[in-house]
Amino acid sequence: MDTKLLLPNRFKRIGWLLFVPCLILTILSILQVSPSLSFFDGEHILSRWTLVQVPEKGTWAALFGETSNDLAGEILMTLTVIGFFFLAFSRERTDDEWIMKVRLESLLWAFYAHLGGFLLSVWFTYSLSFYAFISWNMLTTPLIFLARFHWIVYVKPFFEERRAAA
Amino acid sequence: MKNTIHVERAIKRITQADLAEAVGVSRQTINALEASKYVPSVVLALKIARYFDKPVEAIFELEKED
Numbered sequence: 277m278d279t280k281l282l283l284p285n286r287f288k289r290i291g292w293l294l295f296v297p298c299l300i301l302t303i304l305s306i307l308q309v310s311p312s313l314s315f316f317d318g319e320h321i322l323s324r325w326t327l328v329q330v331p332e333k334g335t336w337a338a339l340f341g342e343t344s345n346d347l348a349g350e351i352l353m354t355l356t357v358i359g360f361f362f363l364a365f366s367r368e369r370t371d372d373e374w375i376m377k378v379r380l381e382s383l384l385w386a387f388y389a390h391l392g393g394f395l396l397s398v399w400f401t402y403s404l405s406f407y408a409f410i411s412w413n414m415l416t417t418p419l420i421f422l423a424r425f426h427w428i429v430y431v432k433p434f435f436e437e438r439r440a441a442a
Numbered sequence: 443m444k445n446t447i448h449v450e451r452a453i454k455r456i457t458q459a460d461l462a463e464a465v466g467v468s469r470q471t472i473n474a475l476e477a478s479k480y481v482p483s484v485v486l487a488l489k490i491a492r493y494f495d496k497p498v499e500a501i502f503e504l505e506k507e508d
Contacts, residue, residue, distance in 0.1 A: 374471035
């Protein structure tokens with residue numbers, strides 16, 4: 277079946293290679309596990325490469341020299357998103373109508389979970405914890421989608437066949 | 443909707459993977475069809491019927507709740 281709007285299958289492997297390590301690094305730096313891995317704030321192991329000099333508009337520093345800006349956080353988030361995009365929206369080896377149906381259903385599930393998380397954050401958090409909750413909630417859509425899709429397409433049939441064979 | 447794909451497959455002595463390859467879908471799709479978890483598109487139903495050399499109605503049958 278011709279499934280449009282999807283990337284070729286080879287992007288899936290690139291997606292795994294990008295998404296998994298970048299996601300782990302993102303989580304580690306948000307949790308501030310170690311200063312050398314805190315890519316969103318302060319000095320870290322990649323500072324030497326990701327620090328760029330940008331004149332900041334409207335500040336005295338711009339007039340008397342240059343201020344520096346660390347792009348590590350931006351780069352990490354971009355790679356995570358691109359990795360997710362490749363992983364979630366590339367064709368399976370044999371993509372067909374049932375897999376497309378599971379894909380769309382999983383997107384629906386993921387969106388429901390995201391909305392649920394948003395409602396929880398509205399009612400049970402405020403101020404800074406509200407923003408923290410909302411940022412963590414950004415992860416529910418990709419993670420629920422990937423988990424549900426791969427569970428239905430690969431993991432569940434595998435277990436069912438093993439049970440049938442036993 | 444119920445179907446007799448499992449029976450037809452047994453008569454022809456082919457695996458789910460063989461049928462999947464012949465009609466151009468994934469093996470999991472045949473699995474979902476046999477478990478009545480999925481109702482195929484008309485195109486896929488026609489392809490499966492053609493593969494078994496039978497009319498569609500001989501393989502796919504409506505149920506009361508359909």
